[in-house]
Amino acid sequence: NAGVTQTPKFQVLKTGQSMTLQCAQDMNHEYMSWYRQDPGMGLRLIHYSVGAGITDQGEVPNGYNVSRSTTEDFPLRLLSAAPSQTSVYFCASSYGTGRRNDVAFFGQGTRLTVV
Amino acid sequence: AQSVSQHNHHVILSEAASLELGCNYSYGGTVNLFWYVQYPGQHLQLLLKYFSGDPLVKGIKGFEAEFIKSKFSFNLRKPSVQWSDTAEYFCAVLFSGGGKLIFGQGTELSVKP
Secondary structure: OEEEEEEEEEEOOOOOEEEEEEEEOOOOOOOEEEEEEEEOOOOEEEEEEOOOOOOEEEEOOOOOEEEOOOOEEOOOEEEOHHHHEEEEEEEEEEEOOOOOOOOEEOOEEEEEEEE | OOEEEEEEEEEEEOOOOOOOEEEEEEOOOOOOEEEEEEOOOOOOOEEEEEEOOOOOOEEEEHEEEEEEHHHOOEEEEEEEOHHHHHHEEEEEEEOOOOOOOOEEEEEEEEEEE
């Protein structure tokens, strides 16, 4: 049981490049989400998904795309990287039901630098 | 809009001092409440959670939190901090009707030995 796996751990991009951050979970969680963490701003929700085929925008969705073709995977795509997207990105998953013991598990994070 | 607010951005304490970090959230419906901790260079780890029942919940490493529904608050406490508690602490709220987990801005705790 690996939990939530994010790749890569570090990435440097040039402005305008595109890339995909990978996130996979093996806990059969319906709910998955992407956050970015910036100093003094906490974790801000980018996009989330309540199940395969269903995605929705969070607080800061601009410049990012997501899809959820399977329960296990929830990739985050940067369409045209900008320096403002330099951040640490976390993927999380949970059952999303609010039931007891429904806790979000986080990946190790991806530190992205856009130059 | 659903939001979570943490009152303190940076707290500096000496070892053995008591700690209380404030957290308030907007929204009057059913919520589940969490505190996460992030040690330097690491990912988030769950410190404690509240779903229902006793509003005083105990977590790992001697932390506890009290849910006060009338104040929409979920403050984190520890009677005596240690240098190893130096970390960033995040309050998070799982809002009903969609499952969105929203975080506060975080509080950086520095404990001086």
